[in-house]
Amino acid sequence: MITLNWIVVLLFICGLTACAAYTRKYLRNVESFLAAERCGGRYMISVSNSMAGLGVISLMYLFQISYDTGFTSNWWFMVSGTFSPVAIFIALSGWVVYRFRQTRAMTLPEFLEMRYSRGFRVFxxxxAFVSGILNFGIFPSIGARFFMFFCDLPETFKLFGLPLEVQMFPFIMVIILGISVFFTFSGGQITVMFTDFIQGAFTTFVFALVVGCLFHTFSKTEIAETVLSASSGRSLVNPFDLAKEENFNIRFYLIAIFMNFYLLLAWQGTAGYNCCAKNPHEAKMAKVLEPWKLLGIIPVLTVFMPIGVRIYTQHENYADKAVEVNAALNEYVAEDLAKLAQDNDSRADDYLLLSTLNNAEAEQLTAIYKKSDQILEESDYAGVEPLQGRKPEEVSKLARLYHDKTDEVSSQMRLPLVIGNIIPVWLKGLFCAAMLAAFISTHNTYLHSWGSMFMQDVVLPFRKKPLSNKHHLRLLKLAMIGVAIYVFFFSLNFKHAQRIMLYCQITASIFFAGAGTVIIGGLYWKRGTNKAAWFAMAAGVIFSIIAIMITQSGVSAVDGAIEKPFWVSVTSGLEKIGCAEAFWEMARNIFALNSQEFLFIISCLCITIYVITSLVSKEPAHNMDKLLHRGKYAIKDDQIAQLNKEDSIASRLGLSKSFTKGDCAIAIVSIVWIVFWLIVFIAGSVMRKSITDTQWLDFWYVWMWVMYIVGIIVMIWLTIGGFKDLKVFIKTLKGLGQDEA
Incomplete structure (x- = not known):
């Protein structure tokens, strides 16, 4: 980046730091730190909360999904995303949320204690904390690598002219984590919400400019020639032609729909925003508005940018530039493979051989992997000099090993490297600042959420005496520092081997797999027992950890294991009973499963364990009337408890008497928007066999323009509303008194 770009980034950091410092004086007590004095408005919360979930890591995994599957992912997001018919159905039925509200529990841990036991709540x-910080652990590394490759920074540099060389990767992590910690410490949730809103408004504006530049840079002809060249089974335009896609195929999205029902209320990563609204109605409206913030510009950006990367690296108009990118990628991958050769005795020779491949040879080996369902012959790799003399079976194993160890790192490097070349110089500094904002907004929110959860749900339940405000705040801050230190060292030493989205899914599975069972079972089944909850949660932990190890290894781990002495003896024993081949085929199938599939399988296992344990234990049925405040336990004038099956559709959707005409209009427009795209989805699904790839492309091109225009309108609407809320937010805080902390 040029000097002017760095000045833009520096000015942005200074402005954001000034905002954080300004909010420090409003931190009064623990409630201020955890819940921002509960004075957030709907627009401010919706923009801030959506920004908290839109970090560099979120954008990167969306970029990866779209790079692998093109436009097709957006088709399935119509029915599996947060703004989908599934959300309408959940709202209409009151699934989980309705019964949870009947319990009158303020938080998920409080409900778990009410339904099961205090011990289970702590467990x-x-x-949840361990799952969360394992999930959070790779966030800094993803962000640091993005900035290194996007800004074309060197791997080492000399700080202040000193002879000691400093590694750029950990240096970037220290700087950006330090900024995030500072923002969190300044005023807790007050600062987090304030700065997240500013960052949300800024990034949306910058992303709108970037999308406009992409429309100007790449013609429809270039888009068509690139995406329509994809092979059968890996279509980038036809959502029903994904048979050979390993990760983000139709199964992935069907499981996502199931998880929308199964995991409702389970995620705690942005828990700080769950309790900072000025009243329940504002909280409800914030939830209605939140999907609109992620609608329009973000979907277009996350699909158009990866398509632009494909055009840049594959289209003949950019052939000269693609050579430079591929050379840089190959050099980085070769160094990575050479390091693996030093750390791995059993397959060191294979890693060394793979590290010698040039660009053309590496591409040919990747092509061999993608055709693994076909019979491989020596002529298929005749042009790859290092593979000459090797049998097809050996080459297939090498292709799998190369894919397992280089595919993810190549993806993480390729996207920011090419994006840095696509974006014009005048916009590069703004985009870098926007991505930095995305990084900070996620990290300060997650530091706050996981640090708070550790103190509130893990440490404090063991204390008998209440803490003073000052002592409580000190412990909360220490917990957040601890989380920051942990994620720094985890990112520094751990390298995941699968797509970012899939890593996040399998680490979240540690809590998710069991949590869905105990939440749903606890709310809907009187026979569900405390013992069953413990067993289901423990099973989710154990099986998820095993799944993490499997997904980190890949199918190539099976190839390496076969040759080890222990497994050689196992194979010989299995051969005597004629099932050695079946055993290793089963092992390959298990190691070929992706994290989404593991999450589904483990969740089903947890459900089974919960049901069987509950039935076997024969404990007395739980008093559901008492839990849900029904019958003789009903509370007079309690609107939550008095809702019934005869309620209108409007009531079930939450359109209560507290809704103004404007609120009703927003809710109705939201529903109409979802229903419209549901009709499009059904029509496209019914006519899928008669729609050509060219017609699919025409549809997606129109879709991008429609979403872009709608996105600009929504951006203006939410930004104006958000700044009005911000003004009221500051005025309310001023009226609450001076700093007591």
């Missing part, structure tokens, strides 16, 4: 809190 579940520990599991």
């Amino acid at each position: 579940a809190g520990i599991v």
Whole structure:
């Protein structure tokens, strides 16, 4: 980046730091730190909360999904995303949320204690925390690598002219984590919400400019020639032609729909925003508005940018530039493979051989992997000099090993490297600042959420005496520092081997797999027992950890294991009973499963364990009337408890008497928007066999323009509303008194 770009980034950091410092004086007590004095408005919360979930890591995994599957992912997001018919159905039925509200529990841990036991509440809190920080652990590394490759920074540099060389990767992590910690410490949730809103408004504006530049840079002809060249089974335009896609195929989205029902209320990563609204109605409206913030510009950006990367690296108009990118990629991958050769004795020779491949040879080996369902012959790799003399079976194993160890790192490097070349110089500094904002907004929110959860649900339940405000705040801050230190060292030493989205899914599975069972079972089944909850949660932890190890290894791990002495003896024993081949085929199938599939399988296992344990234990049925405040336990004038099956559709959707005409209009427009795209989805699904790839492309091109225009309108609407809320937010805080902390 040029000097002017760095000045833009520096000015942005200074402005954001000034905002954080300004909010420090409003931190009064623990409630201020955890819940921002509960004075957030709907627009401010919706923009801030959506920004908290839109970090560099979120954008990167969406970029990866779209790079692998093109436009097709957006088709399935119509029915599996947060703004989908599934959301309408959940709202209409009151699934989980309605009964949870009947319990009158303020938080998920409080409900778990009410339904099961205090011990289980603490255990579940520990599991949620461990799952969360494992999930959070790779966030800094993803962000640091993005900035290194996007800004074309060197791997080492000399700080202040000193002879000691500093590694750029950990240096970037220290700087951006330090900024995030500072923002969190300044005023807790007050600062987090304030700065997240500013960052949300800024990034949406910048992303709108970037999308406009992409429309100007790449013609429809270039888009068509690139995406229509994809092979059968890996279509980038036809959502029903994904048979050979390993990760983000139709199964992935069907499981996502199931998880929308199964995991409702389970995620705690942005828990700080769950309790900072000025009243329940504002909280409800914030939830209605939140999907609109992620609608329009973000979907277009996350699909158009990866398509632009494909055009840049594959289209003949950019052939000269693609050579430079591929050379840089190959050099980085070769160094990575050479390091693996030093750390791995059993397959060191294979890693060394793979590290010698040039660009053309590496591409040919990748092509061999993608055709693994076909019979491989020596002529298929005749042009790859290092593979000459090797049998097809050996080459297939090498192709799998190369894919397992280089595919993810290549993806993480390719996207920011090419994006840095696509974006014009005048916009590069703004985009870098926007991505930095995305990084900070996620990290300060997650530091706040996981640090708070550790103290509130893991540590404090063991204390008998209440803490003073000052002592409580000090412990909360220490917990957040601990989380920051942990994620730094985890990112520094751990390298995941699968797509970012899939890593996040399998680490979240540690808590998710069991949590869905105990939440749904606890709310809907009187026979569900405390013992069953413990067993289901423990099973989710154990099986998920095993799944993490499997997904980190890949199918190539099976190829390496076969040759080890222990497994050689196992194979010989299995051969005597004629099932050695079946055993290793089963092992390959298990190691070929992706994290989404593991999450589904483990969740089903947890459900089974919960049901069987509950039935076998024969404990007395739980008093559901008491839990849900029904019958003789009903509370007079309690609107939550008095809702019934005869309620109108409007009531079930939450359109209560507290809704103004404007609120009703927003809710109705939201529903109409979802229903419109549901009709499009059904029509496209019914006519899928008669729609050509060219017609699919025409549809997606129109879709991008429609979403872009709608996105600009929504951006203006939410930004104006958000700044009005911000003004009221500051005025309210001023009226609450001076700093007591």
